[in-house]
Amino acid sequence: MSQTDANRVLTRETWPIAAAMIQYANVLPDGSSVQDQSPEDWAATMGEIADAGFTEIDPTDCWLRVADLTQPRRDAFKQALKTAGLTVPAISTARRSIIDPERGDEYLAYCHRVIDAAADLGARTVCFGLFGPLTEAQKRVLWFWTVDGHRNPDDPAVYRRAVDGMRELGAHAERNGLDIALEMYEDTYIGTADGAVQFVRDVNHPAVGLNPDLGNLVRLHRPVEHWASMVEKTMPFVRYWHVKNYLRIVDESKNVYLSAPAPLETGLINYRVAVKQAIAHGFRGAFCCEHYGGDGLSVSASNREYLRRILPKEPVSR
Template structure:
């Protein structure tokens, strides 16, 4: 299937900056939710100065769905004045099967979908991963410490399927795609499991956020990125892209990973993106990077994507 979207070229493809390098709670204890318009403008100016024309607010920074209508309008006015757009909204660590807050996060998910529709975003990303543990927060790289796991329980799996299907149907009514983020020790924690999960959901607008970086960074054996990509490519939708170097010593069993620019890590994104395009991928990208000046590395990654996307 030749599915290069006629509506986008390598220069016009929506490639958004993530806001993961900006905290949701400031050093003085204030929440970004309560910041002034001028303060939002100052932060988003960083994104513009890095050369981005798209941004995903990423709700670890700002929960658009929890802003009052007039505050949401004010935020979008800032976005527009800076020449930015919001092609998609990503959620983080708000799982609909969270043991304590699952019902709350399900309701929040519906608000995210309504908000995406209201501001003209075409995609939302959800995940089944939970907040970082105290041990993960203390680690230099949180992924080197095991976190919460989705239970190995058919009943909980089916609950997750039902709730994501509910969100998917809501999104479908509004013409929005729903992308489920691959993440370790969740029901999207391997390529096989991710495919089975979205097939169980069974909606055409619900697919996989093929964030393989979340898996290849683990200090444990993982499936080769190419094998994973071959399995998930037919289901790929809104995609978080990041890369890591990965060193494995078979003799000792030692595995070490480190964040890397897209073109320098172990995942060959030129090949991975071509796989997705061959199956009709036509969604925006989100550039993420942990460590150092993540926004600047994301900008480098954006430029790399523009070089390798179809002209």
Template sequence: MTGATRKWTRDNWPIAAAMIQYPNMLADGRSVQDQSAEDWSRTVGEVADAGFTEIDPTDSWLRVADLSPGRRAEFLDVVASHGMTIPAISSSRRSVIDADSGDEYLAYSHRVIDTAAEIGAASVSFGFFEPLTETQKKALWFWTEQGAKNPDDPAIWKKAVARISELGRHAAELGIEVSLEMYEDTYLGTADSSVRFVEEVGLDNVGINADLGNLIRLHRPVEHWLQMMTKVAPYAKYWHVKNYMRIEDEHAGLIATHPVPLESGLINYRTAIRLALEHGFASAFLCEHYGGDGLSVSATNRDYLRRILPRN
């Protein structure tokens, strides 16, 4: 599956800030959904002050697709007032095959696609990962604890393919690409499974969010990042990028990881991006980072990407 012809250079490639460092619920018990435009502006202003010109209103922070038309217009005015655009919308932990809420999340995902078209975003990102468990919420790093797993059930796999195909067809009608996020213990939990899944969907506008960081951070054996990237590069679309340091001591039975800036971690993004570009990658990036001042590290990652992307 080859991407569209690249149309950007390192100077104007859309590189968005994720909003994962901002909570949906505020200390006073209010939801970000109910904040005033002035409150939204303070948060978006922080992102602009970090040097970002693009933002992804990640729905772990704000569900733009669930705002009323008037409130959505208010939010878009806030984004524009800070000189920013929205190249994509990412959905988190709203799996369309969730045993309890899958139907609700499917309807929501359709609204996300409609909203993306309405606001001029070219991409949406969906995944099959589910809400954090209570044990994960208590851990310093949630990925060190076991989370929910997609069932080893051919019928559920088939349902997942059917539902993503449905979303993909809807998105194609509106000129939107769908990127499916790689994540452990889901149907996109390995490179091989990810490729198999998108090939079964079989739509040109549906590809893989090659978020290898979600996999190399695991305290368990994983496939080498370069092997994974080589497999998924032909299918890469909207891409969440982050990196981790990974230490393995086979004799001691030790595997440990922690977040680091893109240029400092295990994944060589210079090589990974080159692979994707060779297959026609022509989508936006999203910078993420867990721990510390995630926004500032994301800004550092953005600057790194601008140094290694093509000049022309």
């Protein structure tokens, strides 16, 4: 197979599967910020990612805001990536909603910078969401998803602002040769399968699709749609995919809904089924392994190997 042909296909071994950075804090024990770390310190963290067997990383902005680095600092970041043998298939944002009631305009401008930074790093996708900051009540509990957080308002004008803003970002991404994946998250306009699909259709831009992070939903301590139904509805729209899984215990007669993080292959969502459906619908984007609790990096590495086992045996054309 020629190099050109190789670039046109994906195999189990070459499909991009990134490590998320949610297990790394952005504030260090001494109170300093990862944003201000030396390139050598960034490289040390990246070395852990590489040692876990990853060749891709999503520099999620809950760890480091690459979009807010000066160009010389971003060049140093790129060199650290190269030294570690890592590439960036996508950049995800967290809790920087373009319809935040206080900082929405600021976050819209930030998202535009993320698109430019992603192009500079050679990424193919940027991931945006409409979820807000953790509430004080969420910060006080072990698992933040067990307490209700901010909700997108039932306001047509705000909904329209969200749609228009994502379409604006989609146009920018398209000019840079990128896709946008919108992260599904509870109590947002893209917080259910039906709502997410409708939102993408309302945005109506070819560069804008979904990150069907169904783990965000099946972990909720409340009734949720069956995972298989959500898969069926959302897989035609996948551009990038945060994958994680949870055990879920439900006793409707007692109004009991409990969850706990679990490896991909042992949790509620059957990713063998979901991945097969996504690929059948044309998904050729990257995965990003996330896990909360314990050694999240090692669990993510095990999840990466599980994904490789269930990806198609035969090469898939891009």
